[in-house]
Amino acid sequence: MRGSFLTGLIGLSWWCAAIAAQEVKPNSPRQLADVILVDAQIHTVDVAKPLATALAIQADRILAVGTREELQPLIGPETKVWSAGGRCVTPGFIEGHGHFLGLGQSLQMLDLSAAKSWDEIIAQVQSAASELEPGQWIVGRGWHQEKWATPPSDHVDGYPRHHKLSEVSPQNPVLLTHASGHASFANDYAMKLAGVTAETPNPPGGELLKAVDPATGELEAIGVFRETAAALVQRVYNQAQQRLSPEAKREQWLDAIHRASQACLENGITTFHDAGSTIGTIDELKNLAREDQLSVRLWVMARDSNEQLERHLARVRTESQDSPFLAVRAIKCSIDGALGPHGAWLLSPYEDLSTSVGLNTSTIPSIEEAARLAIRENYQLCVHAIGDRANREVLDLYQRIFQETYDESEHSAGEWRTRAKTLRWRIEHAQHLSPSDIPRFAEMGVIPAMQGIHCPSDAVYVLQRLGYRRAAEGAYVWRSLIDSGAKIVNGTDAPVERISPVASFYASVARRLPGGPEFFLEQAMTRPEALQSYTFWAAEGGFEEDLKGSLTPGKYADLTIWSQDLLHCPEEQIPSTKVLATVVGGRIAFEATGFKLDSAGVK
Numbered sequence: 375m376r377g378s379f380l381t382g383l384i385g386l387s388w389w390c391a392a393i394a395a396q397e398v399k400p401n402s403p404r405q406l407a408d409v410i411l412v413d414a415q416i417h418t419v420d421v422a423k424p425l426a427t428a429l430a431i432q433a434d435r436i437l438a439v440g441t442r443e444e445l446q447p448l449i450g451p452e453t454k455v456w457s458a459g460g461r462c463v464t465p466g467f468i469e470g471h472g473h474f475l476g477l478g479q480s481l482q483m484l485d486l487s488a489a490k491s492w493d494e495i496i497a498q499v500q501s502a503a504s505e506l507e508p509g510q511w512i513v514g515r516g517w518h519q520e521k522w523a524t525p526p527s528d529h530v531d532g533y534p535r536h537h538k539l540s541e542v543s544p545q546n547p548v549l550l551t552h553a554s555g556h557a558s559f560a561n562d563y564a565m566k567l568a569g570v571t572a573e574t575p576n577p578p579g580g581e582l583l584k585a586v587d588p589a590t591g592e593l594e595a596i597g598v599f600r601e602t603a604a605a606l607v608q609r610v611y612n613q614a615q616q617r618l619s620p621e622a623k624r625e626q627w628l629d630a631i632h633r634a635s636q637a638c639l640e641n642g643i644t645t646f647h648d649a650g651s652t653i654g655t656i657d658e659l660k661n662l663a664r665e666d667q668l669s670v671r672l673w674v675m676a677r678d679s680n681e682q683l684e685r686h687l688a689r690v691r692t693e694s695q696d697s698p699f700l701a702v703r704a705i706k707c708s709i710d711g712a713l714g715p716h717g718a719w720l721l722s723p724y725e726d727l728s729t730s731v732g733l734n735t736s737t738i739p740s741i742e743e744a745a746r747l748a749i750r751e752n753y754q755l756c757v758h759a760i761g762d763r764a765n766r767e768v769l770d771l772y773q774r775i776f777q778e779t780y781d782e783s784e785h786s787a788g789e790w791r792t793r794a795k796t797l798r799w800r801i802e803h804a805q806h807l808s809p810s811d812i813p814r815f816a817e818m819g820v821i822p823a824m825q826g827i828h829c830p831s832d833a834v835y836v837l838q839r840l841g842y843r844r845a846a847e848g849a850y851v852w853r854s855l856i857d858s859g860a861k862i863v864n865g866t867d868a869p870v871e872r873i874s875p876v877a878s879f880y881a882s883v884a885r886r887l888p889g890g891p892e893f894f895l896e897q898a899m900t901r902p903e904a905l906q907s908y909t910f911w912a913a914e915g916g917f918e919e920d921l922k923g924s925l926t927p928g929k930y931a932d933l934t935i936w937s938q939d940l941l942h943c944p945e946e947q948i949p950s951t952k953v954l955a956t957v958v959g960g961r962i963a964f965e966a967t968g969f970k971l972d973s974a975g976v977k
């Protein structure tokens with residue numbers, strides 16, 4: 375883990391040097407290109423010129439788009455030539471709703487989800503232990519004993535015993551969370567730190583698995599902690615995190631930022647809408663932006679107490695027009711929970727839990743207070759709403775605030791709607807809607823920020839929770855929203871889902887469950903719409919369409935190069951599409967193994 379952090383720092387300093395080099399380059403009166411990209415199948419997402427085969431870049435901006443012949447006059451002696459090798463090029467993708475720090479932190483843990491056996495997990499832990507100093511924790515997630523090809527050689531009801539794992543990690547406590555989140559595995563060292571022995575009783579609502587150790591003939595805790603019992607070890611881990619020095623905490627934080635950035639670039643993401651950072655985190659991000667240490671453009675929603683927002687919104691506000699890698703001009707609130715755990719707030723009870731309509735997680739007055747702050751400080755408001763009741767409450771609240779702001783006594787009747795559209799307030803997820811609320815998004819210019827991938831991931835339980843009618847009329851109704859005039863911002867909610875836009879793009883057009891049927895296919899997006907939802911519409915969702923979202927002269931040279939044409943390959947092949955290269959501000963930020971953008975050679 376330390377190793378990757380050092381690599382991260384080297385990457386960052388190289389990036390700073392690259393930026394500096396770009397800035398000192400004189401702006402030639404002949405407007406020569408620094409780079410010309412040729413042999414490309416470019417989907418510009420610009421209606422004025424939707425297709426092109428070449429693109430010229432000067433500093434961090436697009437200079438011209440056309441054919442190689444058309445761009446020939448822009449080639450000077452210093453111009454570099456990149457070849458896309460005939461591949462598909464689009465504007466850099468915009469992740470419209472994710473959690474940047476959370477993504478980075480999830481990548482700091484060992485990912486055990488692909489392990490085919492307990493031995494593979496032991497090998498992963500051994501390798502992590504070899505990079506750490508004694509006493510440092512090893513944390514992992516995603517193990518599942520049912521997914522292993524063979525059970526551990528020495529198991530108890532399919533669960534492994536800790537011995538082999540403890541042998542490879544004698545000086546590092548290990549805590550590995552089960553894929554379900556409902557159990558954890560600890561090594562001997564971690565159990566000792568937690569004071570766990572064979573005598574430790576089961577806590578209420580939990581269980582430590584115990585068995586006789588064949589070597590000693592004595593009862594012992596085998597390392598598996600179910601449900602609330604996992605807290606016995608988790609508590610010790612949390613305390614250790616609290617005790618880290620400020621320097622160590624800072625190092626961990628920077629490492630998470632670096633890992634999240636890398637994951638974005640590897641997945642063709644050049645801008646990331648962060649769905650909620652505290653004022654403290656925003657201040658840290660502003661420092662990084664000032665030092666040119668961000669490699670992915672962030673558009674951050676401020677999420678904090680209304681008191682903190684009131685005190686700091688004016689100070690932290692920044693537009694991407696002034697700060698190319700960090701925009702802060704939106705507030706995040708949340709009105710309900712998620713559908714899986716029956717937390718989405720519904721108009722009528724759950725089909726499979728008739729006693730519940732879900733949860734209202736923040737009060738309407740507190741969201742209204744945030745809404746007034748948004749109006750006062752010229753911020754967008756982005757409210758998380760999943761259930762149909764939650765969405766209606768937010769639309770009603772938005773309408774009240776819009777009408778109050780654009781008072782009808784001062785303006786002509788109904789003018790508040792026209793004015794409201796200029797604010798571009800958003801509803802995050804907008805997952806389950808009552809049919810009568812669908813047209814209200816376009817009428818008030820409210821942007822639904824929806825995650826294509828959530829549809830196939832959640833579809834398995836949507837019918838159970840909502841029943842057929844509510845699912846058919848209002849679940850992930852992309853088609854109805856677009857037909858009513860709304861513009862959808864797409865995304866993945868990473869790390870809830872993998873950051874891959876390919877999976878979400880495919881879900882948006884195919885709505886196909888893993889290995890199963892389609893989920894109300896009539897609500898699918900077309901491929902051009904799915905592309906817009908990840909580019910131009912997403913840019914509009916952050917007031918950034920003059921800088922991003924299409925390959926248009928004057929905008930940032932942010933591009934993604936794909937292994938195949940996302941708009942025209944056979945639909946079932948979409949999921950196998952790979953990112954070959956990602957360009958941010960005219961700089962190659964990622965190249966897949968075996969692909970070289972700048973190998974075009976002769977001009």
Ligand SMILES: [Zn+2]
Nearest residue numbers: 471472649867
């Ligand atoms: Zn989220």
